[in-house]
Amino acid sequence: MRVVVEMPDWVEAEMARRPSVIPDLEERIRLVVELSRLNVEHDTGGPFGAAVFERDSGKLVSVGVNRVVPCSVSSAHAEFMALALAQQKLGTFDLSSPGLPAHQMVVNWRPCTMCYGAVIWSGVRSLALAGSGSAVEEITGFDEGPIADNWIEELNRRGIEVLDNQNREAALQVFRLFRDSGKLVYNATRD
Ligand SMILES: [Zn+2]
Numbered sequence: 001m002r003v004v005v006e007m008p009d010w011v012e013a014e015m016a017r018r019p020s021v022i023p024d025l026e027e028r029i030r031l032v033v034e035l036s037r038l039n040v041e042h043d044t045g046g047p048f049g050a051a052v053f054e055r056d057s058g059k060l061v062s063v064g065v066n067r068v069v070p071c072s073v074s075s076a077h078a079e080f081m082a083l084a085l086a087q088q089k090l091g092t093f094d095l096s097s098p099g100l101p102a103h104q105m106v107v108n109w110r111p112c113t114m115c116y117g118a119v120i121w122s123g124v125r126s127l128a129l130a131g132s133g134s135a136v137e138e139i140t141g142f143d144e145g146p147i148a149d150n151w152i153e154e155l156n157r158r159g160i161e162v163l164d165n166q167n168r169e170a171a172l173q174v175f176r177l178f179r180d181s182g183k184l185v186y187n188a189t190r191d
Contacts, residue, residue: 005071007064007081008044011035015063023058028106029130029166031063036078036108037174039065040181047140047178048108050078052086052095055104055126062086079107079115083122095123104128108171109136110164113145119160126161131168139175141185 014035022028028051035049046066053060064081068074082105087093095103102125110132111119119127137144148154152162 003073005067005073005076005081005084007067007085008039008042008070010038010042010044011063011065014038015060019060021057021059022053025128025163025166028053028058028104029108029128030170032078032106032108033130033167033170033174035063035065036171037177040174040178040183043183045070045076046142047174048078050082050105050107052082052124053104053106055102057101061103062089075114077112077115079105079111080118083118083124087122093123096125097123102126108174110144110147110151112142113147116147116151120155120158125159126163127155128163128166130166130171132164135168135172136175139172139179141179 018031022031032049032051036047039045039049040047044065046068048066050064051060052062062082062085064078064085066078067076067081086095086103090100103123104126105119105122105124106128108130110129136142152164155162
């Protein structure tokens with residue numbers, strides 16, 4: 001018995017023509033927003049993109065996009081995909097294992113309830129977001145689940161820095177594109 005969740009075919013070619021080291025945070029944010037947009041345009045999942053970087057050097061370790069519908073796995077969020085790919089590539093479940101550089105997760109929006117936990121368990125030391133808040137739910141209809149008001153504090157307390165609102169408008173544009181595309185909004189608890 002095994003579980004297989006795969007990234008879409010276009011990602012490899014897309015990443016091959018991009019730099020493998022991105023020192024600038026603004027550029028890292030641009031990449032995940034671009035991944036979210038391409039995922040909508042290719043019709044290969046929801047409007048979410050994520051990446052794991054070596055925090056200080058900017059070396060790109062992995063990328064992820066939302067794959068819930070194509071893979072029939074409700075947990076196949078962009079953050080899950082990027083973290084799993086980074087961990088399997090590095091051969092460890094803990095991205096803060098001794099000897100490893102600090103890692104940063106970059107996402108086009110604040111993680112949902114599930115991915116919030118996944119970020120904590122992953123060992124990343126930094127979380128950078130294009131934006132956060134209820135706008136994603138208002139625009140797309142996705143349910144992000146319950147998140148405590150002190151979510152940033154709780155991450156900080158566990159040694160994870162949070163860099164929020166790095167390019168809110170760019171992320172929102174993709175959510176509007178997704179809404180206007182009329183694609184499936186999966187939401188198991190929706191009325
Ligand atoms: Zn999620």
